[in-house]
Amino acid sequence: MLIPDSVLELLRDRDAIKRLATIARDGTMSLVKIKTLKAPEPNVLVFALTNARHLDKELVRHMDAGRLVSILCSLARGDREVAFQIVCSVREFQTAGPLYDKFLDELQARSVDLEGVWVLEPVEVIDRSTSNLETTS
Numbered sequence: 001m002l003i004p005d006s007v008l009e010l011l012r013d014r015d016a017i018k019r020l021a022t023i024a025r026d027g028t029m030s031l032v033k034i035k036t037l038k039a040p041e042p043n044v045l046v047f048a049l050t051n052a053r054h055l056d057k058e059l060v061r062h063m064d065a066g067r068l069v070s071i072l073c074s075l076a077r078g079d080r081e082v083a084f085q086i087v088c089s090v091r092e093f094q095t096a097g098p099l100y101d102k103f104l105d106e107l108q109a110r111s112v113d114l115e116g117v118w119v120l121e122p123v124e125v126i127d128r129s130t131s132n133l134e135t136t137s
Contacts, residue, residue: 001122002042007073007084011039016075020047022058023067030055037071038103045071045088045120046099056093059118063090068123083128088120 003011010016018034032055037047049055062069069090074083094100095116103117 003039003122003125007125008039008042010073010075010082010084011037013075016073019072021070021072022062024058030058040099040102043122046103046117048103048117059090081130085126085128086122087124088122091119091121093118
C-alpha cells in the first residue's frame, strides 16, 4: 500500500516520535523508540536498530512467520496530537544494496555503526490522532 502524503510528512518531521511495536514469543509487546526512520518510497519504510539484538531476533521471527509489526508516529501540534499507526510486514534485513547504502551514508555522518537496515512494507495506515490533548490537574 502507498503511505498517504500526510503520513509521509509526519514521518519526515524530526520532532515526531516514532516507535516500533512488536509481539514477543511469550505474547508481551515491545515498544521501542526508533531514532532514524526513512520512507525512501511511499510503499517502503527503512530503519536501523543499533543496540537492540533482542528486537532483531523478534523481527526475524515476524518476517519468517509472516506476522505484522506496527510503526507508531505522533506529534503534538497545539491542542491536537497528530498520530498514525502504520501496520507493516517485515520484508527483509539488508546488509547491502541501495536502501542500505543510502541509510549508511546518513548515519556515518553521525558516527554510528550500521550492521544493516530493516525494510518494512506498509499494509494499513490507521489514524490515531486526537482532537484535543488530555490535560491533567
